[in-house]
Amino acid sequence: MSRQPRAILWDMDGTLVDTEPYWMAAETALVESFGGSWTHEDALQLVGNGLIDSAIILQQAGVDMDAEAIISLLTDGVQEALRTQGVPFRPGARELLQDLKSAGIPTGLVTMSLRRMALSVVDLIEFDAFDIVVAGDDVIHPKPHPEPYLHAASLLEIDIAEAVVIEDSPTGLRAGIASGAVALGVPHIVSLDDVGAHELWPTLDGRTAADLIELFDRKTSMTGATR
Structure with missing residues (x-):
């Protein structure tokens, strides 16, 4: 048996x-809002990462926000995509x-x-x-x-x-x-x-x-x- x-x-x-495309879209919009650029290859670094680790990488890409604010903003963006585009x-x-x-x-x-x-x-x-x-x-x-x-x-x-x-x-x-x-x-x-x-x-x-x-x-x- x-x-x-x-x-x-x-x-x-x-x-x-x-949901990875939703996360990538939210990351791209956030980095670009601070005048930076965010490629698909950049986004791949974050796949599977803890959120604080991801926030630090985004800060290094030019996002001038504290880590907790980055996490909250990205989460809001992905949740909105789930609501409007489906799961x-x-x-x-x-x-x-x-x-x-x-x-x-x-x-x-x-x-x-x-x-x-x-x-x-x-x-x-x-x-x-x-x-x-x-x-x-x-x-x-x-x-x-x-x-x-x-x-x-x-x-x-x-x-x-x-x-x-x-x-x-x-x-x-x-x-x-x-x-x-x-x-x-x-x-x-x-x-x-x-x-x-x-x-x-x-x-x-x-x-x-x-x-x-x-x-x-x-x-x-x-x-x-x-x-």
């Missing part, structure tokens, strides 16, 4: 929802969440976005998708530090080694790997080659709870661990 993970922990931006769920993500719910496997959302941003996305899912939410303002150390995932495990009262983390960025994957979880990479905007994911899937489309159970069982069996 397959060993089943006790939780699946999801990143949000780029993994659950394709673009990544292929297969909502369906996989629904299947995990049906299978009785707990789920957590672990994002470096602000809690108000995370909850606005969660509220737009038509079922009770997540058991817990950990956001950027809930932790001291952002990804790639393992604290966000370790905090999620503590809220769920599990050992992090009993969880699978799903991430789309190198920063997020490093956090998942460092935490001790089984780390699954689903690349989106940036490559995840050579980051060290336990496995890479090109998409979540067509994937089910059974696929995640099989992945967890196979990877934990390979390490000789007993869960």
Whole structure:
């Protein structure tokens, strides 16, 4: 019988929802409002980053605002885009969440976005998708530090080694790997080659709870661990 993970922990931006274009548009408008320029390559530096780290990079690009004000302004911009343009769920993500719910496997959302941003996305899912939410303002150390995932495990009262983390960025994957979880990479905007994911899937489309159970069982069996 397959060993089943006790939780699946999801990143949000780029993994659950394709909000990266919204973030990039908000960053570009902000930098240009201070007379600077912000390229696609500049924006890629921020994918998966903690918000304070991103704010510092934007300050270096000429944004003359304190970090907290930058974070609040960008979050407002992305939330407005979500309200007016809709929530673009990544292929297969909502369906996989629904299947995990049906299978009785707990789920957590672990994002470096602000809690108000995370909850606005969660509220737009038509079922009770997540058991817990950990956001950027809930932790001291952002990804790639393992604290966000370790905090999620503590809220769920599990050992992090009993969880699978799903991430789309190198920063997020490093956090998942460092935490001790089984780390699954689903690349989106940036490559995840050579980051060290336990496995890479090109998409979540067509994937089910059974696929995640099989992945967890196979990877934990390979390490000789007993869960």
